[in-house]
Amino acid sequence: TIDLDRLMGRIAALGRIGALPGGGCKRLALTPEDAEGRALVTGWFRDLGLDVHTDVIGNCWAIRPGRSGGAPVVMGSHIDTVATGGLYDGVLGVLGGLEVIESAIQAGIETERPLAVAFFTNEEGARFAPDMMGSGVAQGGLDLDEMLAKVGIDGVSVAEALAAIGAAGSHPVGALAPDTYLELHIEQGPVLEAEGLAIGVVTGVQGISWSEITVEGQAAHAGTTPMALRHDAGLVAARIAAEARAIADAFGPPQVATVGRIALTPDLVNVIPERAVLTVDLRNTDEARLQAAEARLFAQAEAFAAAEGCRLSRRTLARFEPVAFDATLVDAVEAGAAALGLTHRRMPSGAGHDAQMFAPRCPSAMIFVPSQDGISHNIREYTAPAQIAPGVRLLAQVALARAGR
Amino acid sequence: TIDLDRLMGRIAALGRIGALPGGGCKRLALTPEDAEGRALVTGWFRDLGLDVHTDVIGNCWAIRPGRSGGAPVVMGSHIDTVATGGLYDGVLGVLGGLEVIESAIQAGIETERPLAVAFFTNEEGARFAPDMMGSGVAQGGLDLDEMLAKVGIDGVSVAEALAAIGAAGSHPVGALAPDTYLELHIEQGPVLEAEGLAIGVVTGVQGISWSEITVEGQAAHAGTTPMALRHDAGLVAARIAAEARAIADAFGPPQVATVGRIALTPDLVNVIPERAVLTVDLRNTDEARLQAAEARLFAQAEAFAAAEGCRLSRRTLARFEPVAFDATLVDAVEAGAAALGLTHRRMPSGAGHDAQMFAPRCPSAMIFVPSQDGISHNIREYTAPAQIAPGVRLLAQVALARAGR
Numbered sequence A, B: 001t002i003d004l005d006r007l008m009g010r011i012a013a014l015g016r017i018g019a020l021p022g023g024g025c026k027r028l029a030l031t032p033e034d035a036e037g038r039a040l041v042t043g044w045f046r047d048l049g050l051d052v053h054t055d056v057i058g059n060c061w062a063i064r065p066g067r068s069g070g071a072p073v074v075m076g077s078h079i080d081t082v083a084t085g086g087l088y089d090g091v092l093g094v095l096g097g098l099e100v101i102e103s104a105i106q107a108g109i110e111t112e113r114p115l116a117v118a119f120f121t122n123e124e125g126a127r128f129a130p131d132m133m134g135s136g137v138a139q140g141g142l143d144l145d146e147m148l149a150k151v152g153i154d155g156v157s158v159a160e161a162l163a164a165i166g167a168a169g170s171h172p173v174g175a176l177a178p179d180t181y182l183e184l185h186i187e188q189g190p191v192l193e194a195e196g197l198a199i200g201v202v203t204g205v206q207g208i209s210w211s212e213i214t215v216e217g218q219a220a221h222a223g224t225t226p227m228a229l230r231h232d233a234g235l236v237a238a239r240i241a242a243e244a245r246a247i248a249d250a251f252g253p254p255q256v257a258t259v260g261r262i263a264l265t266p267d268l269v270n271v272i273p274e275r276a277v278l279t280v281d282l283r284n285t286d287e288a289r290l291q292a293a294e295a296r297l298f299a300q301a302e303a304f305a306a307a308e309g310c311r312l313s314r315r316t317l318a319r320f321e322p323v324a325f326d327a328t329l330v331d332a333v334e335a336g337a338a339a340l341g342l343t344h345r346r347m348p349s350g351a352g353h354d355a356q357m358f359a360p361r362c363p364s365a366m367i368f369v370p371s372q373d374g375i376s377h378n379i380r381e382y383t384a385p386a387q388i389a390p391g392v393r394l395l396a397q398v399a400l401a402r403a404g405r
Ligand SMILES: NC(=O)NCCC(=O)O
Pocket: A089, A090, A123, A124, A125, A131, A132, A188, A350, A351, A352, A353, B221, B222, B223, B270
């Protein structure tokens, strides 16, 4: 039996750090707000008498020992948010895991293996690309030195940002080696709500392709330069954004495509843009389809640039192939939902998650609870306490079973 | 006989203020760089023994008295630049006018009417819209209080910026009342160079329509939000930018259309933009065609927003109808070019100019000299000294004739 009020109180308390005027949160990775959030959460870890461990990229975890030791069953997620974030994305998986451990302690429930709760640095990728950075480094999917050198949207590197808030610890990469990784998360999409279901049994995560495209044209006078002589980098960016939508429409679901950033230089009303930098986020559950979408987008982008007499360059900000979670563990999640009498369905995840970085190393799985209106990365993100409780109960059930009661 | 070396030396000296690494200048209106430029130029005015007059919006002028007084023949332009500006745009008209006065003084040439040289605040409109702000206020085309309240791209108002650099003087609006207004300027377009001509006899200025469009959508997760449920403000902005180009293509020359600014919120790789703010610059020599272009653009923008479930709002940043210069004065410029044996043609101006603000109040005209590759609002903007000299000689010829030798 979990204490839902305690959990909701903690979610609210963490949500006050970086709170936005209209609701929601802005707690970008490795900012002072993130530091405050880390201090609050690790304080709760310590209140339970757990040791807090931190590794070189700022991932934190706390372990409740088991009867026989061995690798822990880890429940984790992240506490960083995007700039227009809600209170639940990531936070639920961390504080839900904490709630499982605290209620097990209070109920005097012991396990064979240790139980752990963890949060990972910069899952969102909003300040520093790629996303899932901390979990990726921890599990060897991403290179530590390469990640420390990544420069964020504000010109600060990961290494500098870690140092600025003192978030790095002494544990080396690989120090956290789970027996099992479990992540409770809000769906962030509309499926569970639309179908009136309590639980999403997550089968895997779709592939993610993030590119940054730079278009170089020629600054010129908006009034005097004949259309035929223009090299308008902004127009090329606009055509790429429209093409991204056209690709998603042509490929059909589950293909999605988003241009989230566009920056023009010099960005003045009467100067034809000489430079445009934009990002394209493409996702598909099928790697071949995702590659086809990338191929079409990149080819069309080149064609638009060529037609406008502009140069184009491109770099990959993040690239993750689709991930399938461990079949046995997914079955266990599904069986647990059934045992608890919770309505559920299997589904892929549209968002990237730390669980996908653990999946190649240890049995990993995820539990989704519904998101109101399917909205996330928006201050209106919401999941009711009554929808959260079943997710935490299921997390407890699967985690305790894996850890051996 | 003008002193070309002296003039080119002054252009180079002013160009060192706000110089950009690769060449060119950034001297946005009412910035510290503009203040430094003002000090340099007004110092040159004073070196000639001329009194410097400044009005409430920072327009400056210096008068060389005539034999019989009366309203002056004013030669003017501006010394502010865009962020990717060259050394000649505006500067040539001011320092060319100064050169005419200095060489008249040195040659002992007197005139009946006074001769004046002037520069006007914020002609570019790059920091504060609308453009031609100072000359518009001086001549009553724009309202002083309304202009003082305009907020620039950096959030500072015109009144604050004037105060910050101490650029405002005590002369009221209308203090400068020319008998004739003459402006020498680089063409900023490709026509004279392409046709191998020395002089453009400017017949008028095309109409200018600047709009700022704000699109409000809904921030949402780039990975989880099905395409059909999106309200992507950035996509609407991209479609508007592509439509602006389509309108210019469909209308044909002289219609031009430019989207120079796009700002997305929250501007993150994995968040569907909830807000986009963009500018559209439309120009045509024909007012009815310009209105038709506006009507199509605004209607299509509304349609794109509606199709995406976004709200759209729009405000006018600048709107000037096409202006025809005084026929007699244009004839005089043309006759002067012929008398000096300079190849020339009549042509409209693609850019806005201070002369168009004077045109409703007094006979006004302009002289163009060629721009290399037709390039302006770019650090590569260039006009050779040998192309500048004929323009200044023609300016002297027309100005002295109008002032009465
Ligand atoms: N869960 C979540 O929002 N992750 C952020 C990474 C992404 O999917 O864009």
